[in-house]
Amino acid sequence: MDDDASLAATLQEVLSREGYRVEVALSAAEALAIQAANPDITLALVDLIMPLTGGLELTDELHRRNADLAVVIMTGYGTIETAVDAIKRGAEDYITKPFDYEAVRKKVARLMEVVELRERVAQLETNLERHPSFENFVSVSPSIERVLERARLAAGTDASVLIVGETGTGKEMLAHAIHAASVRSRRPFVAVNSGALPRELVESELFGFRRGAFTGAYADAPGIFSAATGGTVFLDEIGEMPKDVQVKLLRVLQEHEVRPVGGTKSVPVDVRVISATK
16 A cells, blocks of 8 residues: 555565565555455555555554554654554554565565464464363373373263372363363353462352451452352362361362351352362
8 A cells, every 4th residue: 555656566566476465555545445345455565654544544444444454554754753653553563665675575474474373373262162172182191091081071070070180280271171071161160279378268268258257348249169150160289278168168069058258048059169189
């Protein structure tokens, strides 16, 4: 996009030789019309100084229509201020006139690689959301294969699960996989580091509290178990949890209800509990 027809034609020739399909616009209106007709365009080279609509204003409108479009500003006024302003407005980079066409070729190639990588990452993220997390595990030993097989079986039930393993062996990752492959996958997965919770706050954090239960309790508050309704609570380092709270946790597992701190009645909860310990 440049109002200098000769320069635009030269750029088109240089980039076409690299195998790109190139469209030329001599005004902002032409550029927007080309984008409307070719919504898959991935890179725009936009002149900064043009009649009627300037390059930065055109960049704003191009991005309004396609937030993922990569834009490079072309300018004969190559100041730091211009570059900073262009990038603040969403440009990927800028190039100065007169052009070093080899530098332009390399810059376009680099940006096209970035666009391709972004597309690949987006596709991978879509695949991760679409497929159970067990597909993401890579195992090379029969023992881990047995662990994964048992975890897959557990995922198909609503049973509580205890994962035992040394620090760094992927216990939370396995818990995520079990949740993702279960009927609760669309509900919350709430991870709690049992050893990191202050001893005096463990019970209220897990089970909630009623107004006036202690200093600063000005209103009722749901605990982690209530917040995770329908989903999974992952209690990491369960062995670090105070013994008296472990007793109350046993009631949650057996009766599927919690009693908030300061409360007189138990509240039913619908969660699946996965615990881990080293």
